[in-house]
Amino acid sequence: MSSESSSRRSPWRNKAVVAALAATMLAGPGIAQAAPQPAPVAGERAAAATITWTLVRASNPTTDQQSAYNLITTAMNAAVARYNNLSDLGKTITVRYEPGVPTADGNINGTIRFGSNRSYMTERTALHEIAHTIGVGTSSGWSSLGGSGTWTGAQATALVRQFDGSSAKISTGGGHFWPYGLNYENEFSGTAADRHVRIVAAMKADGL
Template sequence: MKLSLLAVFAASVSVAQSAITWTLDKAANPTSDQIEAYEKIEATMKAAVARHAKLGTASKSVTVKYTPGVPTAEAGVSGVLRFGSDRAFMDERTALHEIAHKLGVGLTTAFNSLCSSGDWKTALPLLKSWDGDDAKISCGGQHIWPYGLNHDTEWSETNADRHIQIIYQCHDCQWHVNLGFVFQCIVYIVNICWMFPYWAASALALRRACGHSSGWLETYTASA
């Protein structure tokens, strides 16, 4: 039972650690404007998160709000992702662009250092595989290009997919990706330690049945 419970827990955590989840903060008694905005934002976020689920492995919990005072949309590594009242920016391109900021693009010292050094060890080779040996990653104003989805003119299905693939290769974003892997390792180690006493007892019984010396297993099980 202990093993099965831990396995269920590990499986549940595994799902949570490899997905971007989001919650839209809604008014208790929304106006017609808010209702319309909520519908558009929900459709937008569902599309963006589904694309991340298909191509990425980041874990991030995002709170989303409709804030009419915001000119377009905005987000930081921490805090809220806000959509303004302009419906033109309630689209998947904008959502993907803001999620990239949530994952660290353009907003951390480490990321800015990479922009300055150009030392994109994995992202640049990927970009060159698409755009040729002369391709380079550029940064400015908290943005990255190509494939930063900074403007509507950059949108296409291919560019959206490449946007996600590029940001997951940025060293600055790797901690989001690697946290899930580290947690998986911790769960695996805990699982082994949890079951070791049962394994030791079974091995001891088998050695006794076969007439072999139990050695350190005898000492271990006696003290466990």
């Protein structure tokens, strides 16, 4: 019975083999039938924003102006590189050398001015003034979240507690914040500068 069943199935097997061979021959030699590939899925994360800057220069600078331009360029390049490395903040900044400015200042409209005092032509000052262009001390979000004397935004508060312990807070006043506000040159270090950028980014996420 087993032999009989086997002989009955054989013609069907033979036909299947013949059909498969015929299909292969009809397809032609050397033709690969690749399975269709799905289209690549676009990434969900948008490209990071960046901070860019331009220095307004005199067409025929004096010795004083050229000296200032060199120091300002070094300071701004370092500060912008740090911001772009540690945050997704975006801003287009115009920098001017204006000797009549007592120290330096930054405006939310994207303008930074450096005065003639060379001791302020540093990365610390540039980081601090970039923060003002982002909104520190200059935006409506600053007034609502920092107007009480303590920053109330959840993300920046959580970050400073990660740095300094569970009771840490960010104090605000006069358009500035501390710790890590880099308000004076003696506050600057690599660690403090990195934390400054991260706190400003967290403030922005809070609604700065």
